[in-house]
Amino acid sequence: MPFTQLQIELDERAAQSLLRKRRTLDTSQSPHIVLGGTTECGVANGAGVPPERLLPQTAGCASNVSEAHGKPYLAFCSNDYLGLASHPQLVAALQQGAQQWGVGAGAAHLVSGHFAPHHRLEQQLAAFVGKPAGLLFSTGYMANLGVVQALVGKGDTVFADKLNHASLNDAMLLSRADTKRYRHGDMAQLAQLLAQTPNGRKLVITDAVFSMDGDIAPLREMLALCEQHDAWLYVDDAHGFGVLGRQGRGSLAHFGIDSPRIIYMATLGKAAGVSGAFVAAEQVVIDTLVNHAHSYVYTTATPPALSVALLQSLQLIERGDALRAQLQQLVQRLRIGLADLPWRLMPSDTAIQPLLIGDNAQALQLSEGLRERGIWVAAIRPPTVPQGTARLRITLSAAHSEADVDRLIGALHELTRRS
Numbered sequence: 001m002p003f004t005q006l007q008i009e010l011d012e013r014a015a016q017s018l019l020r021k022r023r024t025l026d027t028s029q030s031p032h033i034v035l036g037g038t039t040e041c042g043v044a045n046g047a048g049v050p051p052e053r054l055l056p057q058t059a060g061c062a063s064n065v066s067e068a069h070g071k072p073y074l075a076f077c078s079n080d081y082l083g084l085a086s087h088p089q090l091v092a093a094l095q096q097g098a099q100q101w102g103v104g105a106g107a108a109h110l111v112s113g114h115f116a117p118h119h120r121l122e123q124q125l126a127a128f129v130g131k132p133a134g135l136l137f138s139t140g141y142m143a144n145l146g147v148v149q150a151l152v153g154k155g156d157t158v159f160a161d162k163l164n165h166a167s168l169n170d171a172m173l174l175s176r177a178d179t180k181r182y183r184h185g186d187m188a189q190l191a192q193l194l195a196q197t198p199n200g201r202k203l204v205i206t207d208a209v210f211s212m213d214g215d216i217a218p219l220r221e222m223l224a225l226c227e228q229h230d231a232w233l234y235v236d237d238a239h240g241f242g243v244l245g246r247q248g249r250g251s252l253a254h255f256g257i258d259s260p261r262i263i264y265m266a267t268l269g270k271a272a273g274v275s276g277a278f279v280a281a282e283q284v285v286i287d288t289l290v291n292h293a294h295s296y297v298y299t300t301a302t303p304p305a306l307s308v309a310l311l312q313s314l315q316l317i318e319r320g321d322a323l324r325a326q327l328q329q330l331v332q333r334l335r336i337g338l339a340d341l342p343w344r345l346m347p348s349d350t351a352i353q354p355l356l357i358g359d360n361a362q363a364l365q366l367s368e369g370l371r372e373r374g375i376w377v378a379a380i381r382p383p384t385v386p387q388g389t390a391r392l393r394i395t396l397s398a399a400h401s402e403a404d405v406d407r408l409i410g411a412l413h414e415l416t417r418r419s
């Protein structure tokens with residue numbers, strides 16, 4: 001077998017409770033979903049099945065029939081923070097968009113794939129976050145790869161928080177710039193590293209809201225350091241856009257900061273409820289990306305209908321104060337309700353409320369215990385988070401009710417008494 005070594009590595013991962021599995025949703029994204037069977041790669045039952053005997057859509061990932069199909073769950077693991085992913089107005093906008101613009105863009109933006117709805121959306125998004133120009137990318141992952149690769153290269157330096165999202169880490173490697181990583185949130189170390197770097201372009205890259213911790217980067221201090229050392233600041237606001245700041249304008253609005261040296265990125269598949277990402281910055285930065293960001297230039301544009309849906313989503317975000325208030329209320333309710341557990345919620349005011357467990361197997365066991373009670377919370381383990389910090393990543397949405405949150409609080413207390 002040419003892939004024996006791969007199987008051994010997967011088995012080792014499984015032995016450490018680190019094997020990743022996927023679950024199939026049989027209903028649209030919402031706190032109340034129906035889950036199909038576990039799809040389990042390799043180890044459990046995919047192993048030994050010749051690929052030609054697997055259905056095309058499950059090749060390499062046979063469905064685990066041991067789990068009952070069609071079971072309802074209360075879910076706390078999506079990033080659909082405002083509950084827009086299945087919003088009827090967005091569904092209608094997407095349908096209307098497909099009627100008018102078809103399904104596929106047919107080409108890259110620089111060829112013949114840049115449609116009027118893409119362009120209008122870029123302009124509106126940039127204005128919404130207070131920047132002169134904007135650019136759409138297919139995903140946040142691709143935006144990060146493209147921006148860092150286009151702005152810095154050999155002889156330049158990227159400064160990065162150690163807990164940055166994986167896509168930012170990959171982006172700095174791809175750029176071939178020197179990389180300097182500082183301890184999470186450690187501004188003194190960042191200042192020191194900046195001071196030690198006299199030559200080349202300097203780019204500081206950071207999550208605005210850390211995706212696995214929920215805390216917010218000290219962007220005001222970071223901007224001051226960037227000004228002092230003539231560095232650029234690249235802010236990944238995947239979890240802040242739509243949620244933080246006046247009218248959901250994001251992390252820059254949250255801090256009330258604005259500077260031409262800030263390059264802003266947010267994703268459109270989380271609070272915005274659809275798919276994609278955008279960068280907003282000075283026109284010269286956007287023009288540079290259009291010319292040099294490979295993940296922009298060499299890929300097919302997203303379907304224009306998605307931009308039609310996103311234009312609608314932007315309106316709902318702007319008028320979404322009630323949704324954001326509901327979300328904040330649920331965050332407070334959860335934090336009060338879980339204050340007496342043996343495990344600690346990490347310090348966070350955002351929709352991301354991780355419960356720090358530590359041990360991989362115990363985190364998995366708790367997640368499993370919740371699952372038995374019809375509640376779905378993802379156990380996040382290394383390498384996504386540092387060794388010894390496995391956690392239940394609870395995420396809240398404006399679509400949750402107080403009763404939903406109370407059910408989670410009750411179940412976690414029950415599991416505590418049992419363990």
Ligand SMILES: *Cc1c(COP(=O)(O)O)cnc(C)c1O
Nearest residue numbers: 139140141165167207211238267
């Ligand atoms: C989700 C996420 C991304 C990737 O965005 P996608 O649109 O899902 O590719 C990038 N950065 C952070 C911080 C994220 O949480």
